[in-house]
Amino acid sequence: MDSSEVESDILRRVRALLRELDGHHPSCQSDRGMLRWTLHKKIQQNPSTSCVLVRILVKELERAERGDLRHYIIPLLHTLMYTLIQAPCVPDELCARIYDFCKRLLTLPKPFCTIGLDYASRLQVERTAPGTLYQRMVISEHSLPSAPFPYQERIFIFADPELLPEAICNALLTDTEAARLSQSPGGCMSCVVAHALQAALGDSCDIHGLRARLQGLSPGDVERCFQQVVAAVEGAGGSERGQHTARLESIYRGLLGPEPAGNAPQEGLQGTPLPNPNISFHLWTEDEQLWKELVLFLRPLSQSCEPGCLGQDLEMQDILGDCECCGQSRFSVLSTDSGIERDLPAPEEPCAPCRSRLHRKGGIKKKLSPLDGVALLQAKPPGKPPRGSGTPPPQRLHTARLVLLGDDRILGRLAQAFHSLRKREARRVFLTARLDLQFYHIPVVPGQPSGTAVSEQAGPEELCEVAGYLGRADPWYESNINTLCHIIPKLATMPSSPSRALVTDLFLTDVIAYYARMGTQPVPFQVHSVKVLFQDPAQDPAEDVFLTELLTQVQDSPSHRELNTAKRKGTLDGPGIDLTVTYRKVVLSDRQKELALSLRSTGLLMKAIPAEEVQGLGCLSVTITEIIRTNNLAGRSFSAVANRLKTRNIKVRSPEQRPFMVRLDKDSRRTYRDVIGLEVSPCLEPSYCLQKTRAMKFSSDETEDVGLVKYLPKSLLLPINTFAGVIQ
Template sequence: MESTEVESDILRRVRTLLRELDGHHPAFQCDRGMLRWTLHKKIDQNPSNSSVLVGILVKELERAERGDYRHYIIPLLHTLMYELIKAPCISEDLCSRVYDFCKKMLTLPKPFCTIGLDYAARLKMERTAPGMLYQRMVISEQSLRSDPYPYQEKVFIFADPELLSEAICNALVTDTEAAQVSQSPRLCMSYVIIHAMQAGLVEGCDISGLKRSLQDMPMSAVEHWFQQVVMAVEGAGSEVNADRSQCVARLEEIYHAVLSSVPAGNTPLGELQGIPLPSPNISFHLWTEDDQLWKELVLFIRPPSQSCEPNLLSQELDTFEIQDIISDCECCKQTRFSVLSTDSGIERDLPGATEESGVPCSAEAEQSRLQRKGGIKKRPSPLDSVAFLQAGCHSPGAKPVAKLQRKPGIPQAPAALLQRRHTARVVLLGDDRLLGRLAQAYHSLRKRETRRVFLTPRLNLQFYHIPVITGQPNTLAAANCPAASREELCEVAGYLGKADPWYESNINTLCHMIPKLATMPSSPSKHLVTDLFLTDVIAYYVRMGIQPVCFQVYAVKIFFNDPAQEPAEDVFLTELRTRVPEISPHRELAMSKKKTTLDGPGIDLTVTYKKVVVSDRVKEVAMSLRSTGLVMKAIPADEVEGLVCLNVNITEIIKSNNLSGRSFSAVASRLRTHSIKIRSTEQRPFTLCLDKDSRRAYRNVISMEVSPCLEPSYCLQKTRTLKFSLHEAEDVGLVKYMPKSLLLPINTFAGVIQ
């Protein structure tokens, strides 16, 4: 009777979770996002119910497939797989049913087939090597040393201190620190051993005795048995024709060896016990420097203690290249040596002949800064190949950008000699203004990687976005961008929520929940709490959010009213807004009354743009108008809109004649374009603001050019190709296979569900 009540309670919770996806229960919108968390926590308190939850989820998946409930499939599958990873043991019959369902998903369109293929591959390994999914997740997230699985992951949370309140930042720091308190390497290795034993030896495993034995062992012994378990599980998972019985037999040998000197425990054999899934390695960063993202990623690849020594991850890099890269991050101050030979072959140009030829004194300082080691010839490195240059775009590798802006699926990995053993999961905590800074930093990172490849072949870079808006938005931003309301500051998150209902339920709900949680009174024993809601939700997001949604980054070239001022170049992700400043009183008196009467408010502009049409034919349009300002939106309002374009809304001033004289009215005109040029024909400049951020405002602008931002590696390779090709109008050679535009990928649970 008790088991029936438990099953009924879990079924009710799952059904409530599904009704939440339909937008029902509007009275409980404040609790959205808590249902999934409370469901998993309930199972964690009683791990024996994990099989009950998996069975219910499998039935609901099969019911959703039979009926017209396709939007239930991905949320149910993510919930099921997350429970399978954490569960101490799941029967072979249930795993087989889930595996068969994932194979059926291969007949569905993207992203269903992509997610189904990924989960089917994981389940196949888990059935052969029990405990592999849990083991790999803990090893990578905790950066445990393991030769069979040498992968490392780290979560970087970036927040802008000027956009978030101090209370929110302090609350996040407290939560992330509290989650790391009980995650020592010894404890995590013990978790892996116990979980593998329980998954493999279901009926004959003494969990309490195993725990006591591991606690009494020295650290070296725990590490030894950890390595043995990893080798047994990974060995079974990597073999083509591996048998589950072989892995179980090896685990049983290790189990008896560990318990050889410990008396039997009191726990009955076969009773399941919950093994915690440690929180990932999370670091919280306040984004105060423009190149801070680059620095943190370099330090993740090469910690300061190893910055001067080559290791396995960078042995293919030349020693001098490493020193040059690390010197950019100020973690290793050394003299920079030139590797390439630059002498002309003429005797007087040799270093020894400089003294005789009378070198100026100023050259001595230059030589002390840049020393040349003679006779070093640079070896051709695989890192200089085009495959590495195009690898970091995170797009599926397709060149055209005029088709789809949202590209579901996992980006293709290049055929590289170096494996990407590091995964950096960058979580952006804020609104569209922070994402604008991310677009700048990502563009800068790609340019650095084009000049000298370092991170691309070693690092798998993933971006995640959690929208957060404080009660009082930046007053300066509101002044420069008056239309930036609370909803408009989260356009990207709103779009992702419409495209992915599971993202809307679990992540978008944090937008207003995080400020409330930050202002709640803290408990004296908060550092002992392990069930931290924010940390758990972030961990779930970075673990299960595997589908990127790619957004086009746009480049803008800005020309100023002062001819002596150099043009500025910048990029934006969401919005470009212009505003014509009001005419000052003394200037208005100086102007002719006739001109003021005829022209009215605003300034005269010439607009040249390429019109977006369904047939993809380029149609250039030129027009002149008078306007008081315009707004370029790069994020579409509808998630199913397929064309990549800028929606330009221009406030046009129309002059009309009537009986009382001339009058002026404002009319909104809308353009859809890929690229546009705007120039003021008067001497009056205008103000330009990017991504709703007052810190990225440009004044005294007279002209601007906006177009899709090109991938830096594409530009470099095309420049090289043009030197040896006469076909300047079209891409030839390797260029036509490279991604042309710079796309910023942001991960969600499902990508875009068509």
């Protein structure tokens, strides 16, 4: 295939992508989402055509800018940057055109200006030192040792085994484990070295000879060469492009030896594949599992957890109090001695200078786990400031990308875990000071209901309302991620064969990696809190949170005694129970208008996700099924009428103490029975509540925020990343 045929083929594929964004692509619905993957795979198989694709994408971006086709811009820009990161070498004049286009995006509203600024800053670094973006991505995703760039990332996939069939969980576990084992630290280091040298030297780099040389080196020599390349690339910020090339050429000649110029084989640019990121798959079986995995990411089990090693984070001096080195040594509260007097130290025994003022006498030294250390950390009183308050806060060197696999029910469980984590962090900051937490959602609808947690609602649209909202807000999410809703179950149920392994290992892993790498724009969802009051006065009210919906239904038919009592009182007025509803009406002026109504109802439904429009997050759409009684000649008849209202705060009571049932986030496991009242309001950020409580001790005004409280976020928002956020 000559160059003109290659260019026309790539142009045809890019135009097909754009038609898919318009919804006019002629392919079957099941094939949607494959176009971007096949395009990138074609370029990876023939890296010399990457510059052709970059040039075509730049032209299409400029055409979309002239034609005011803004819904094309972000998908084309993501496709362009993903190609540029993996391209073996891109001419500087082409990078300059992309950089100028990204700068022009700064005049547009969000999210265009946000993404344009991000990519413009990345391109500026890439133009100074080609290969930097590839190098940083591989280093962070595989936690390679690198002092100039010490960042680490990991992708955590969480799936609820009670919500997804076992076949899907097993297939994803097998695929992610195979992808993880296929990558070794030495192999990733060799990829970084080969890509950086080829990006700097271009056609003069003998990539085949370089790969053969790197394979023949020992692991120690590969790491030494890797550290030299990283230092050269990361240290190129203040130097000229020629100096950067000269440094890498010196490393290249040190590997292959002096060769005459132009001796490299003329086969076109041969790219270095981008290794799959470090992905771990987890079955979410424990409530605290998410928090524990994040702690172990910061403090691996292989890391030493002796008291001296934990001293920095646990601040042992503050926990144990002050003591001078020349004073008496302190003994652990956990006694390890025999209790015999002769086992205690003599009074005249001098105290040697020590790193930790905690001493143990005899016994077996117990090695703390990371979770034990964090438990000690959480137990420290939050009111006492740390010593050396002038020291800057710890830098966030770790990024955890949590991918939630499933429908709205697992997102409701995520809202619970996120609220619990924020409450823990409000008491004692540990994770959020050191960890950048990113959330992602891949909708998956099981082919058949499984487990006890399946709700009575049918249809993927009702179970995937969050994914539907994200698809309406971001067309690129709709094309690449929402299509996995039905693809993943099909791939998981394919018979075991080499073809199945080829398809799943490539497609699923690549799409998840692409989403985690390029989906950086969050869409914040309001978490709502609910207080549940029970029929039994001895039972304490329950407090919970939900993300998508709250459903109430009349619990059971009244008992024989209740029927007799109702007949005597004349209150048996058909189906349903009497309810009093008090709520604050949402008006355009944002003024609070308190309303109350009494009615007979069979239940109500509160939805937090808009069904059609993209705007309106943070407001509850409440539908109350009211029972209307009609007297006519044939007797008494009843009809159901749906009352709809919008609110942020609502209270529901049963004045007759008749119980009803409450279910949260469509999950039957989160069902409360024997309920006679509930209160729903936007969930407040726990750190805001804590600081507000402290500020109220020194201020008489309870309504006005004073001090630090004014600068804290008031509502608890759960951010879920997409490629563009919400496009206005």
